[in-house]
């Protein structure tokens with residue numbers, strides 16, 4: 001063999017070897033490819049080196065070209081890679097105008113697809129349709145475990161978003177022009193903020209398929225941060241993110257790419273200005289984005305289906321940790337939807353679990369389920385399946401069928417269940433087809449309120465006009481976001497009543513337009529209010545009268561003001577120790593020692609302002625005492641776990657800590673730092689809750705939570721914060737209405753406004769099996785305790801009324817002195833009628849609430865005292881009692897111990 005033919009042979013061998021390698025890229029993926037170029041296969045001459053493919057050209061020197069190795073499981077992606085190669089290959093000087101034929105073999109049938117390299121996929125033409133099951137080029141194959149029918153990704157024009165700080169970036173220009181060539185649309189932005197704004201603004205409508213981020217100049221654009229932020233934005237899971245890096249980034253640190261992937265990029269690409277390379281890149285990316293969007297949508301649809309079925313559904317991972325539960329599961333077992341992975345054993349047991357964990361693929365067996373709010377487990381029939389993409393298990397599915405009674409209990413609100421005539425499933429499916437519901441179809445259907453509106457709207461079908469009008473009015477009201485706003489009802493009532501009541505209730509229920517920053521009452525005062533002479537051994541001093549008094553700590557006429565006297569203004573620590581340390585054994589619940597509890601109580605008490613006439617530690621002790629009293633009632637005793645009772649007592653003791661003696665409205669008007677900090681929203685309550693935790697966690701000696709495990713601490717913290725925030729009076733009607741709606745049934749035919757109907761409400765406590773309803777109970781408990789002074793025996797109610805009036809007057813004095821808006825102008829010490837303020841307070845705030853609460857915990861004296869106090873104030877009003885001095889005179893006449901003030905000399909046995 002001469003030298004030339006030997007060379008040819010080598011070249012041929014090389015070509016054949018390369019061709020084999022090139023083909024192997026595409027084999028084993030469901031289709032084979034063959035190439036013809038200028039009707040002559042060998043014209044495709046490729047060589048390879050370690051990292052790509054080279055063209056071996058007779059006329060030119062070898063030039064390296066990298067084929068986009070598409071790992072995407074989409075035909076489109078593969079083809080784009082091939083085309084990319086061809087374009088580059090052709091650009092070396094061969095005839096670039098010729099079509100390239102790609103033979104695709106599927107199910108044994110050969111199909112030829114002609115591709116004109118320059119036109120890329122937009123010009124793909126099927127030459128012969130031998131293959132009946134041809135693949136739609138715009139659709140990716142569905143993943144094995146999601147029903148194919150659900151995976152639908154309609155062909156849509158490619159949308160690209162480039163984020164390049166440099167306006168004139170050539171890389172960006174190449175990417176954009178590639179997209180335009182492929183019939184898509186490209187936008188470019190220059191910074192992270194613009195990008196995030198655009199994504200949020202665009203919402204679902206124009207979320208791009210692909211976002212390319214310039215990661216070459218971190219000082220100008222932090223690509224990692226931006227990727228994380230994009231991934232944190234709604235509806236971006238499917239977006240394909242490409243980071244553009246310099247070649248040197250790869251050379252420097254081959255693992256650097258991991259940081260990009262971890263931040264949420266799908267691909268890290270070395271900068272290129274080659275439009276063709278970009279074209280292939282973005283087409284692959286779009287295909288991948290469309291595929292994952294279809295999968296996500298399908299998964300969401302399946303999750304929504306699970307959520308809407310009455311069976312209890314739980315899905316675990318292969319470690320038997322529950323990853324997902326549906327609403328029925330949560331409702332019946334008392335789980336929260338957002339709960340993190342928990343072992344299935346916490347909730348389930350029995351034969352079903354045994355089968356699931358021993359590898360059965362499909363089973364039907366009984367399961368025992370534990371409910372959080374009930375001691376006894378329930379046994380239900382369960383169907384299960386083991387899911388896995390390959391031989392290994394990825395998920396286990398449990399579907400438990402509730403018995404008729406259980407299912408009913410778990411479904412919807414009590415009212416809908418009680419009325420029971422509507423079948424949710426039939427109405428939802430039927431109703432949605434009706435024209436009256438057409439406008440609702442675009443709304444998200446997860447919210448219960450949407451379902452309620454759907455049901456109501458469906459009920460109008462064929463109904464008489466008067467009923468339709470009534471329902472439409474109800475639906476209009478339901479559509480407002482201010483469902484529980486007090487202005488929604490009885491507005492007129494407040495306006496026509498006594499101006500003092502209007503003033504007081506108006507100020508309590510709204511944030512008001514208050515004023516004044518008081519240096520006298522600044523929150524900084526808190527640490528110097530009173531020095532604690534002896535922080536320990538309180539117990540040892542609890543002797544004689546004090547001990548006797550504390551023995552009566554669980555009676556409703558507990559002498560709180562006497563305790564204030566006997567303890568020299570430190571009632572909270574003493575009473576707290578007696579109740580929390582003694583009767584309720586908070587130390588056991590929190591696993592802390594009594595000394596820590598004592599320190600905690602002392603620190604909390606120290607941070608109440610003794611100079612306040614009302615919001616001082618005596619009020620805290622009073623609320624604590626009321627909560628303790630309520631907790632003793634059977635209904636609550638059986639309902640709350642020790643740790644929940646502990647949280648309730650903690651909330652009561654700390655609920656007004658560092659109260660400045662002025663309202664939140666006042667702080668807002670005064671531009672107080674707390675109002676600034678909390679944006680004028682729930683200013684005082686947020687401060688009370690935050691300070692409670694700050695003081696508690698600050699010092700190990702007072703940290704009553706220090707021995708709690710992470711989960712229990714989180715639960716306790718959640719309860720404490722929730723209860724303290726519930727004391728905010730602007731939310732009064734919201735909490736009350738929720739409580740009444742959940743636990744009381746109106747007899748049919750009663751008035752639309754259930755709270756003021758004369759028909760007796762009937763208590764229904766079945767809803768207690770749901771934890772969110774237990775939360776309503778706890779909120780109501782602390783709310784009632786907080787204003788329980790009006791439901792105490794007369795002598796206490798009078799003293800509390802005097803104290804709060806004094807505090808209101810002081811606020812008005814300050815507002816006037818500092819020329820700030822006066823929040824309650826009627827509360828002027830010279831003119832205000834204290835009896836009338838109390839009548840208004842009891843009429844509008846107390847009676848309804850105490851009626852609801854008293855029936856719930858079976859404590860009629862709450863209402864009886866409130867009514868009798870109301871009557872007493874009316875008599876005093878008629879007798880001309882008006883001012884503080886008048887009230888004090890009456891108190892003296894009634895032979896009540898002169899009201900102790902925090903500045904008066906205490907009478908004490910010690």
Ligand SMILES: Nc1ncnc2c1ncn2[C@@H]1O[C@@H]2COP(=O)(O)O[C@H]2[C@H]1O
Pocket residue numbers: 504508656727729786787789790800801804837838841
């Ligand atoms: N007897 C009362 N008369 C008038 N207002 C009261 C009375 N008791 C409590 N309040 C108000 O009700 C509010 C409940 O929350 P606060 O403790 O923050 O502040 C309380 C007072 O503003």
